[in-house]
Amino acid sequence: MNKIPNRQVICETLLSLAKEDRDIMVLASDSRGSAAMAPFAAAYPEQFVEVGIAEQNIVGISAGLAHSGKKPFVTSPACFLSMRSIEQIKVDVAYSGTNVKLIGISGGVSYGALGMSHHSVQDIAVARAIPGLMVLLPADRHETKKMTEALVQHNGGAYVRIGRTAVEDVYSSDDYPFEIGKAVTLREGSDITLIGAGETVRIILDAAELLQQAGVKARVLNMHTIKPLDEEAIIAAARETGGIITVEEHSVFGGLGAAVAEVVVQNQPVPMKVLGIPDEPAIAGKTAEVFEHYGLTPGNINKIALELINK
Numbered sequence: 001m002n003k004i005p006n007r008q009v010i011c012e013t014l015l016s017l018a019k020e021d022r023d024i025m026v027l028a029s030d031s032r033g034s035a036a037m038a039p040f041a042a043a044y045p046e047q048f049v050e051v052g053i054a055e056q057n058i059v060g061i062s063a064g065l066a067h068s069g070k071k072p073f074v075t076s077p078a079c080f081l082s083m084r085s086i087e088q089i090k091v092d093v094a095y096s097g098t099n100v101k102l103i104g105i106s107g108g109v110s111y112g113a114l115g116m117s118h119h120s121v122q123d124i125a126v127a128r129a130i131p132g133l134m135v136l137l138p139a140d141r142h143e144t145k146k147m148t149e150a151l152v153q154h155n156g157g158a159y160v161r162i163g164r165t166a167v168e169d170v171y172s173s174d175d176y177p178f179e180i181g182k183a184v185t186l187r188e189g190s191d192i193t194l195i196g197a198g199e200t201v202r203i204i205l206d207a208a209e210l211l212q213q214a215g216v217k218a219r220v221l222n223m224h225t226i227k228p229l230d231e232e233a234i235i236a237a238a239r240e241t242g243g244i245i246t247v248e249e250h251s252v253f254g255g256l257g258a259a260v261a262e263v264v265v266q267n268q269p270v271p272m273k274v275l276g277i278p279d280e281p282a283i284a285g286k287t288a289e290v291f292e293h294y295g296l297t298p299g300n301i302n303k304i305a306l307e308l309i310n311k
Contacts, residue, residue: 035075078104082123108249110164125254137198189219
């Protein structure tokens with residue numbers, strides 16, 4: 001069982017790359033501990049900026065650093081980064097075309113018992129509506145490493161959301177092709193397609209295994225980049241499998257499911273089901289408890305998939 005959270009992988013990857021690239025900088029909003037960035041701060045104090053609890057300022061400072069030729073990575077709780085500083089993200093990062101990578105840590109329902117004030121289940125909807133801002137969610141530690149390496153090389157703004165704790169591996173290693181904006185087909189299938197992002201990818205893989213036992217061949221897509229979206233993969237899935245279920249740790253409004261539905265309805269309409277957090281304050285509890293409450297489980301996905309196929 002994997003014990004390494006994605007936030008630790010980001011730190012380790014940036015630590016390695018910063019040896020050769022002194023333009024890489026990390027900024028924290030009193031969050032170096034929760035972002036697992038203390039080792040980076042200790043190793044490269046001149047490439048680390050502690051801003052304190054000031055999310056608007058951290059985005060503005062990072063944009064200024066980017067204008068100076070630096071490659072800033074902002075690490076801050078997703079719930080605050082995506083809500084308190086959205087004006088700065090819209091203007092200082094996206095509209096100004098700055099090379100800022102915004103890492104929303106402890107995203108989704110990672111903060112558990114702290115409840116709605118600390119859940120970030122609207123961040124994808126907000127971020128993907130901003131012109132020029134990429135939106136990404138890595139599925140596991142291996143993909144987090146590949147994504148971080150790609151983001152260092154990419155010139156432009158991005159919002160990345162990761163969870164708080166270690167998640168079960170989706171990949172056996174990081175020896176696989178990763179490209180921003182290109183979905184990964186984790187499992188081929190012709191009866192229905194399951195699409196996930198971030199921590200729901202492992203869940204839909206497990207659901208596909210249950211469906212296999214019922215004689216259903218489910219295609220599994222890891223949509224690690226929600227913007228720019230891999231429309232080609234979605235259209236092919238709709239055309240070739242006849243039905244799609246999306247599963248996300250986010251509101252059912254404006255997130256992965258909405259993005260996929262926008263492509264499907266305009267190109268290849270098929271039956272769809274969007275699974276996520278409904279129009280209510282998400283309950284407080286451990287991630288597994290919240291997922292169970294809202295049916296974001298392999299068993300419920302299996303049930304819904306069979307119902308969709310039978311229709």
